[in-house]
Amino acid sequence: MIEFVDVAVRVRLPQAGQTAVKTLLEDVNLQLSEHRIAVIGANGSGKSTLLRLINGLIEPDQGKVLVDGLDTLREGKQVRGQVGFIFTDALSQLLLSTPLDDVELSLRARVKDRTERREAARALLAERGLAEVAEQSVYDLSGGERQLVALTSILSLQPQVVVADEPTTLLDLKNKYLVRKAFNALEQQLIYATHDLDWAEKADRVIVVHRGRVVASGLPEQCIRHYLELMDS
Ligand SMILES: Nc1ncnc2c1ncn2[C@@H]1O[C@H](COP(=O)(O)OP(=O)(O)OP(=O)(O)O)[C@@H](O)[C@H]1O
């Protein structure tokens, strides 16, 4: 269960020789227990800020965020062990030069023997149809392949929750469907931001963020309708 209790995020910005306070999120109260939760909202509405709070990449200035009772501020390290985060541009999170090395690195805490670890990494990549690119430079992978490698790496860490920030935004239609399928098949709780309303519609719950506030949260159909009305007004 992920809980947001009266959360606000503010930044101080220099403005005309003074410091202005900009509110990125406020009044966020949520209890997230559904298996698949989609976060939708216009550019700059606060979706990434909301997602980053879940694994402590951003800390709340007010209120608290709890993951299975763990406070993201005080118990950040444990929280990050439970929450795997996937960025829009997967390249930014692939730490090593090939998929095999990257997945192997993620397995380090779990599989001590080097040969065993390499074989385990190879098997995990093969399960996602990535056997052929396992030893290719990550720079030469397609966007879809990068996302699947990032997902394989994150899952190797055995998180309980996967948070994905627009994981299909940079992909063509074929890869979009491929990556969506991989995310939809996850056993873990999945929280994803997306501009694809047809993907959001498949979630168990949709959260609409608008100008730094959660303005709707509940059944996909109603929330998506609310969002469409907001964008049209
Ligand atoms: N570190 C920061 N300093 C100042 N402003 C910030 C910072 N981070 C985010 N913002 C602002 O906060 C607002 C919300 O940003 P956020 O990235 O959460 O939006 P988003 O809904 O994810 O948008 P997009 O759909 O474009 O990804 C934006 O106006 C953004 O410019």
Ligand SMILES: [Mg+2]
């Ligand atoms: Mg964003």
